[in-house]
Amino acid sequence: MIEINSKLAQTIVDKMMKVIPYNINIMNNKGVIIGSGDKSRVGTLHQGAVQAIQENRMIEITEDTKYVKKGVNMPIKYEGVIMGVIGISGEANVVKPFGELVKITAELLLSQENIANLQRVKEKEKEEYIFKWVYGYNDYAKEFIEKGKMLHIDILIKRRAVLIQSKKKIKDKENFLKYLSLDEYHITLEEEKLLLLIREDRLEKFIEDIKEEIDLSNYYMGISEEKLNMGRAFYESIDAAEIGIKLNLNNNIIYYENVSYIFSILESKNLGSMLQLGEKFCSKGYEGELTKTFMAYLELNGEMNKIAKYLNIHRNTLNYRIEKIKSVTGKDIRNYSDLINLYLAYVIYVMRNSYYANDQ
Structure with missing residues (x-):
């Protein structure tokens, strides 16, 4: 009272x-x-x-x-x-x-x-419900679904979890939120992390809208697969954003379905040879010179003139580095099969080390 x-x-x-x-x-x-x-x-x-x-x-x-x-x-x-x-x-x-x-x-x-x-009180109750919704991993109980309806939240609509992560405090939060519809929700996880729950049928429009409003080069966006279970979607969005950050991808909108194979490989028992290759490449990458060249080669589709311009080096220097990668790893990245194998080894090594670091 x-x-x-x-x-x-x-x-x-x-x-x-x-x-x-x-x-x-x-x-x-x-x-x-x-x-x-x-x-x-x-x-x-x-x-x-x-x-x-x-x-x-x-x-x-x-x-x-x-x-x-x-x-x-x-x-x-x-x-x-x-x-x-x-x-x-x-x-x-x-x-x-x-x-x-x-x-x-x-x-x-x-x-x-x-x-x-x-x-x-109602907003607090709604906020607490959304947290339970997002952090739950099990299938929804009937009572939980009914509680959502009482709060005017239909959790049976297919949505995607979109994790927006910045190196510093998110300055564009209000600009992200203003494009949410009434049945889309958000949680501020940390100053630099914002989770959005976007309806599957609106995701494309949402991304188009925010691209016009916000400089996304300051963020990584991890996007889950289409899900009914937002707990599972949440962890997929975290994994997708983490890959973008750890690999320093230029494409900063990362869909989990495009990178999920990495996690399948990480869980494989036959990782030894790929981890060894990744370690050899990263440890002898001359302070990132070879790995930067390698990533530029991937992102610019092997177009040598564009790569040399991007790295601000002479074309001959670029050829030298590609030969150096071959001598260090035994993989010629001008060969498509070698390129894929080295890329997988590199990703697995970086992500595996990241996970071990997070566990300590």
């Missing part, structure tokens, strides 16, 4: 006394003054308010006494329950209309506060 707190009471008093030339007191439901034009009276018991609460009616006091001053004391009610009392000092027949005005104002503010509280 809501209540009139001292902050709200004093706010009402201060604002109303700017237009009403009489002292105003607001008492809680015990008759204690919690807001007053006379600050010295705050915290004291108001006998007129006590009587108004006990008799559940307006009390008019026509003469000053040792304990009370003349004026009116009106119960403040919300849904029939006395929440407090308004007291205005002065001739009862003069201040009574002002008392009615303050009473209505107080009751209106209480109603608004209650609506705001209910909305906060």
Whole structure:
């Protein structure tokens, strides 16, 4: 149940006394003054308010006494329950209309506060539900589905989890969120991580919209496969973004279905030779010179002039590096089969080391 707190009471008093030339007191439901034009009276018991609460009616006091001053004391009610009392000092027949005005104002503010509280509770409940939805990995129980419907969340719509990750705090959060529809949701995981739950039938349009609004070169976006289970989708989006980050891909929108084979290989028991090849390549990559050349070769489809320009090196230097890769790894990346094998070995080595580092 809501209540009139001292902050709200004093706010009402201060604002109303700017237009009403009489002292105003607001008492809680015990008759204690919690807001007053006379600050010295705050915290004291108001006998007129006590009587108004006990008799559940307006009390008019026509003469000053040792304990009370003349004026009116009106119960403040919300849904029939006395929440407090308004007291205005002065001739009862003069201040009574002002008392009615303050009473209505107080009751209106209480109603608004209650609506705001209910909305906060609902939003909190919704937020907690979405967290359980995302972090759950099992199939949905009937009760969980029904709870979603009560919160106007249909969890049986096919969606994709989209993890947006930045090196620093995400500055474009509001621009991402403004393109979500009413049945799409978000969770802020960390300052640099934002999870979006996008309907499958809207994903393409969503990406088109944000590309026009946001410089995506500052982010990696890991996109899960189409799922009903958002827990599984969430972990797919994490894995997809992680691959983009660890491999420093230029294409920063990574779909899990395009890289899922990597995780299948990582779980294979026959990784030895590929890990050895990846380690040999990375450890003898001359501080990344050969690996950067290799990744540029992949991303620019082997077009030598474009690669040399991108790396800001002479064409002869590029040829030298390609031969060096061959001498280190035994793989000629101008051969399609060797290129694929070396790429897989490189990815497996980088991702395997990343996982081990995260486990420690």
